[in-house]
Amino acid sequence: MNFWFTVFRQAGRNLRQTWASQLMTFLTVSLSVLIFAFFSLVYTNMLGAGSRLNEDLRLVVYLDEEPGPEMQEQLRRKIKKFDDVEEIRFISRIDAYYRFADQLGKDSDVLNDIPEDFLPASIEIIPMKSLRGYNQVKLFSEYLASLPGTEKVQYGQEWVERFYYFTKLLTIVVMLSGMLLILTAVFMVAYTIRLTIMNRQDELELLKLVGATNSYIRTPFLLEGILQGFMGSIIGMSALYALFRWISFHFTGPGLLNLFQFNFFPPIVILGIIFSSICLCSYGSYTSIQKFLKM
Amino acid sequence: MIEMIKVGRSYLPDIQALTDISFAVATGEMFFLIGRSGAGKTTLLKLICNMETPTNGLIEVAGYNINKLKGKKLAFLRQKIGVAYQDFKLLSDRTVAENIAISMEVSYKKPQAINQRVRDLLDQLQLVNKHDTLTCELSRGEQQRVTLARSVANSPRLILVDEPTGNLDASTTERVMELLTRSNKAGATIVIATHDESIYRGSNKRVMELRDGKIHSLARSNH
Ligand SMILES: Nc1ncnc2c1ncn2[C@@H]1O[C@H](COP(=O)(O)OP(=O)(O)OP(=O)(O)O)[C@@H](O)[C@H]1O
Ligand SMILES: [Mg+2]
Secondary structure, three states: OHHHHHHHHHHHHHHHHOHHHHHHHHHHHHHHHHHHHHHHHHHHHHHHHHHHHHHOOOEEEEEOOOOOHHHHHHHHHHHHHHOOEEEEEEEOHHHHHHHHHHHHHHHHHHHOOOOOOOOOOEEEEEEOHHHOOHHHHHHHHHHHHOOOOEEEEEOOHHHHHHHHHHHHHHHHHHHHHHHHHHHHHHHHHHHHHHHHHHHOHHHHHHHHHOOOOHHHHHHHHHHHHHHHHHHHHHHHHHHHHHHHHHHHHHOOOOOHHHHHOOOOOOHHHHHHHHHHHHHHHHHHHHHHHHHHHHO | OEEEEEEEEEEOOOEEEEEEEEEEEOOOOEEEEEEOOOOOHHHHHHHHOOOOOOOEEEEEEOOEEOOOOOHHHHHHHHHOEEEEOOOOOOOOOOEHHHHHHHHHHOOOOOHHHHHHHHHHHHHHOOOHHHOOOEHHHOOHHHHHHHHHHHHHHOOOOEEEEEOOOOOOOHHHHHHHHHHHHHHHHOOOEEEEEOOOHHHOOOOOOEEEEEEOOEEEEEEEOOO
16 A cells, blocks of 8 residues: 555656656657557558458459360369369350340440350359468469460459558568567667656665665656556557548548458457557566666 | 674775774664774765675674675665765755655655654754755755654664764754664664764763774773
């Protein structure tokens, strides 16, 4: 009881004496939490969108001529030779024509003068879930392209490729911003605490002389670190949430964001970020105070 | 309470502040340490409370080899030792009351108890109206008494006092000695380093004189 009373009073004194640098640290921590959380949020949403795209990933092999039943069987065997697949569907020229007409709907009369076999026959292949890595899909498509009678293989290469490299880039950005968060949280906090310690060297020395235990001296500073981490992450996350709401509000409607289904972090991730921020900041303050206590 | 055997302390380059000091102070004793300026009195007190380490020799306080103590044990022992430093070591940006309270706060005394004790001490040392004054605004004599109050506040078992009356007039000196005598009667062992002959003359206490870092004499002052 008295322990916490003294600890809180001491922490209050520290805050009062170095509030300017405390504020700076607090802002820096919030900002780095914001940056890190922002990129993580984009990243996780990207991954979500990626897996959704993957869901309806299909490869379309355009054939130069309509395969007969014999040929279909042969192709089926060839395809399965590379890897088992979820489904193989043969689309004849006629099927393709009616599909296209379906898609056109009302405007389908533009097709009236066009022969029903103007579209090529094709095979739609839905690969197994295990074959969803970008490189494997690429290999598979190359394999399909090498089959006799294939004209072209399509699976939205460019789009998939771009998406793939974008997520790669984002991984790096997330890692960098995570590092930034660690650096600022640990070093800025360590620095401010060191400043406080230097400011109050006389008092801390005297405390040692009159028999203050290390935990008596240490706890207020740890508390400060915890407070920095807690406040910093709360503010950072709130700012991100506000930003998220703003974006969702201004960019709703049919478009890119609907495709992505932009989601905020689940509570467990939010807690995780707050917790890590607290840990990092208290670690920063711990190193500083420990350095002093060892003297 | 205090046991010193062949203790020496030297400073670089070749200052021999103390040499071959052996003596013991019994529990409950009031012990005087005298000697010219530079004789080594302050150094001796610093050795007893582990502010300095001896170059050689053994120092035991309350049965502990104080130089071997670390961490919690050292902290707890120090809570039982009150020291009034010659250079005061007051926190100049804190009030008188806060300065005195420090020694009690570190052993987690109740705030009401601390308050009561602080007022009590200020009353005994005629500083009641200085309760909320910053210590940097006090005269040296007042600062000296605040230091003394801080050293006795937590009712330590051992009180080390360095030059407690250097800046005080006769009647205030008497008050200071009254306070120390009361602590002594309550069971505290007290070591006082002083130039002021008046405070030990005729007291029948043991007085040890240092000269150039050596024990020159150790006898009762009965005249
Ligand atoms: N940190 C130090 N470094 C070097 N020399 C020191 C140090 N501390 C004390 N001394 C030397 O040790 C000797 C004893 O000093 P000390 O302070 O113990 O004297 P004192 O008896 O307390 O004197 P005074 O009555 O003036 O307070 C002095 O010669 C002093 O110069
Ligand atoms: Mg001295």
